[in-house]
Amino acid sequence: MKMWILRHGQAEPSAASDAERRLTDTGREEVTDMAGLLAGHGLEAIIASPYRRAQQTAELMRRELGFRRSIITVDWLTPDSDPLAALDELADRVEGEVLLVSHQPLVGQLLSLVVDGHRQRHYPMPTAGLACLEMPLPAAGVADLVSLANPASVRERS
Template identity: 70%
Template sequence: MRLWVLRHGQAEPQAAADAQRRLTEEGRREVRLMAQRLVGEPLDIILASPYVRAQQTAELVREHLQMRRAIVTVDWATPDDDPLAALDHLAERSEARVLLVSHQPLVGQLLSLAVDGHRQGHYPMPTAGLACLDMDLPAAGTAALQALTSPAEHRDE
């Protein structure tokens, strides 16, 4: 499986509930910039947290890539979900090329668990941070980190 992990773009600092925070204009710009990194990558599916900012991020990527398939909302990708459970859910998927749009601290812990076999590794995932993992099967310690990038690295493009 090739797993792309994208943290949502910058979101407004407050809303009635955390799950309702929306992307800012800067967040939309960050996401469009990182979506450009996915052009030419044949994604089979986009999975996204149910939180508004993740849904907006996933939709911006879907539009940028002109994907016809709808975003699939998964309830196991919210900020404080268990990265081991996320790997288990990913292992149940039949798709070979997956984009997961989620949140910190889940995304950082998921990268650490998948690559290092534990959750203590440090993988910087600022807003709209994007990582690419290759693994035969989603499981702890089985992934090879192919790319890790952020909008700050691509601002002048």
């Protein structure tokens, strides 16, 4: 399985609730910049948190990539979701290549769990940070980290 993990783009600092925070113009630019890294891959599903900024990020990615399927919205990708529970949910999926759109601290904990087998390691995942993992199945400690990119590193390459 190839799993891409994308943290949402930069969001406004406050809203009526955390779940309602929207992407800023900078956040939209960050996500658009990162879309090029996914172009040409065999993405089969985009799975996103229900929070507005994650939904906006997923929709931007979908449009930029010309991905025709609907975004799958799940409640197990919110900021404080349990990464073990997320792995359990992923184990039930049949796709070979997926994009997860979520938040810190979940994205960092999930990366540490699938690569290192625990949640203690810190992986830098700024807004619109994108990790690519390859693994035989969604489980702790079995993934290879193929790449870890952020909008600043993508802009430097252009």
